Amino acid sequence: MASVSLRRIMATSISNSYCQFGLKNRVVGVPRVPRRSFVVSASNFANENREFVIVGGGNAAGYAARTFVEHGMADGRLCIVSKVAFAPYERPALTKGYLFPLDKKPARLPGFHTCVGAGGDRQDPEWYQKHGIEVLYKDPVVSFDSNAQTVVTSSGKRIKYGSLIISTGAVSSRFPEKIGGDLPGVHYIRDVADADSLISSLQNAKKVAIIGGGYIGMEVAAAATGWNLDTTIIFPEDHIMSRLFTPSIAHRYEELYQSKGVNIMKGSLIEKLEAGTDGRVARVLLKNGTVVEADTVIVGIGAKPAVSPFGAVGLNSAVGGIQVDSLFRTSVPGIFAIGDVAAFPLKIYNRMTRVEHVDHARKSAQHCVKTLLTAHTEPYDYLPYFYSRVFEYEGSTRKVWWQFYGDNVGETVEIGNFDPKIATFWIDSDSRLKGVFLESGTSEEFSLLPQLARSQPIVDKAKLKSASTVEDALEIASSL
């Protein structure tokens, strides 16, 4: 008897609250919830209704929330289901300002909540409250039913959504336990808890080994020099940052790292991480028999899209992640995916891709929410943009910052001697400029890069090569 009347209450509440907006990209006839959502408290029938649910409270979620607010559609309608204890923050800070030595004013929350990285408001937990956005902290989604339009959280909350945005990001790739991947003193770095754990190791560290020569490897190795630690970076390729840098660019950075005291071990594969008598990691054994002593190991060997428990909405087998169209719609109406987890059409180069960088996390979130809330149907037309900054800590003798826009395909022309500038242009077989990299540019020079990579001018290689300075080269490329 009790459950029948509850069912009736639910049905009435839902039909009275159907969305009135009739917007293009939303599921029609989904429950709209009054400002403070109701809860039907019978244990086996405890759906809570939310009009919009974002799963994952990371970088993209922060920008999505801001876009909901900008459209006046957050208050009482939006719920963010987050695995972590913090409001969304700018993840790039974790391997930059967060790792400054403790006496050099390291970045800490609430300093870098989104959207400060793109010049927006600092959205601390009070910001979400003020805008009527519910954030469920430390309560990850553990299961999902697309027919019933529900997600269930680890605490047992069953939330029925109108529209669902999956922004679960990625997780660090790990070494298996059997080769020592979980030993105390072995660190992966994806979130604040990881960074705090690393800092507690760095405080007592003497010898640090960093495995992986990509973004994390380069940024953490630079940070370790700020802590004056004996630092070795180990990677399998024949140069650092091999997925983007040319051998020549890499050579300049490798020399800089070596000048700061970093040992570089290239072409090296890991056999195992071994513990000392205290059970903490003590050494890294390489497949070629070399032993690297280390009391702290940081592993940066890539990331994997966090698709679970949403695999059923459709994955992309080539690039991984959840497949979406140019409006971030998955194959299931009313379900969207953004940020690192989304496999989307990269219109400019006519291919599917996933991008694990913050600029895309921000832009995909904004584009998706705008599409969801308005009649906007312009396809996402993303221009890949990657950057890094290292040796930024106070007292560093050489701060380094680079940006890259476009596609690193074709032949390259390099101008400059890294003293401090260098520019590299990627030019395809039709003489089109496809990608451009700049180290130590001014903000005006950096602002030319997206224009060049977007417009893909036909380049006179001989003329470009004749440029005597980076400034000249950028001027020549921009005048084409």
Ligand SMILES: Cc1cc2nc3c(=O)[nH]c(=O)nc-3n(C[C@H](O)[C@H](O)[C@H](O)COP(=O)(O)OP(=O)(O)OC[C@H]3O[C@@H](n4cnc5c(N)ncnc54)[C@H](O)[C@@H]3O)c2cc1C
């Ligand atoms: C250390 C580090 C430094 C970086 N630095 C740069 C940089 O300098 N420049 C750059 O361009 N990019 C950088 N990146 C990449 C950039 O941070 C990511 O591209 C960006 O964070 C992606 O945003 P996202 O929201 O898709 O994922 P995330 O920011 O990872 O957020 C996803 C969130 O979802 C949560 N989650 C996962 N599963 C669930 C679930 N089932 N239920 C609830 N919550 C869940 C996760 O815990 C996480 O909080 C860096 C990444 C890392 C790890």
Ligand SMILES: NC(=O)c1ccc[n+]([C@@H]2O[C@H](COP(=O)([O-])OP(=O)(O)OC[C@H]3O[C@@H](n4cnc5c(N)ncnc54)[C@H](O)[C@@H]3O)[C@@H](O)[C@H]2O)c1
């Ligand atoms: N500035 C930035 O954009 C920035 C900074 C930090 C992190 N991130 C993001 O964080 C994520 C993780 O970064 P990352 O540096 O770990 O990934 P990455 O892909 O940049 O680099 C991975 C490195 O690990 C090496 N590697 C892979 N498998 C290995 C193995 N089994 N043993 C030894 N080495 C191996 C690769 O060869 C490469 O050198 C990525 O999504 C990245 O985009 C970005």
Ligand SMILES: O=C1O[C@H]([C@@H](O)CO)C(O)=C1O
């Ligand atoms: O995009 C970024 O955001 C953070 C920081 O600017 C936030 O304060 C950071 O270090 C970036 O590279």
